[in-house]
Amino acid sequence: AQRVTQPEKLLSVFKGAPVELKCNYSYSGSPELFWYVQYSRQRLQLLLRHISRESIKGFTADLNKGETSFHLKKPFAQEEDSAMYYCALLLYSGAGSYQLTFGKGTKLSVIP
């Protein structure tokens, strides 16, 4: 069965410290993975997707098929990074549409 695991419910780091939010997945096919972010009182929104190999707001994430991981990293945390982060796996659900399976999320708290 497809599954996304985020082992840390809460992660606290000091401002300027490196951040790594862990995500592991279980999927027999070729995975397509995303990170979504939800800032306080705002809607869930896409942060980045692995196929774009992009860096958004200083965050990067590399797909490691050997370790079935897609960890989110940032070298220097900022206070505005404090938010809830969800890792998600995209699955084909038939009829031309796709669905996301989300991890339980990690709350990142950046301490000034």
Add this chain to the structure above:
Amino acid sequence: DAMVIQNPRYQVTQFGKPVTLSCSQTLNHNVMYWYQQKSSQAPKLLFHYYDKDFNNEADTPDNFQSRRPNTSFCFLDIRSPGLGDAAMYLCATSRVGERSDTQYFGPGTRLTVL
């Protein structure tokens, strides 16, 4: 701005009293999704519409129904809400045909069942 709108943002209903949550979008996306998110849990897909085709998740209770009268609107109907249905309900949209399509989320409706 093009966006996904959910009304109301907060809904209170009584145990067993039918309730309808609404979602509208100005993105002209083909696919609309409804997710349920309980406290400290991941969003869980209930069902989605691809145009007018309804796709129900296998474990979505029969108590939950959906309607999509046109491209822009989609409704979530809970026929007889139980205490366990209290949750945040998220609507999302995406554009069909792109494998890595981004899903755009609404702000959610928080449902309280008394």
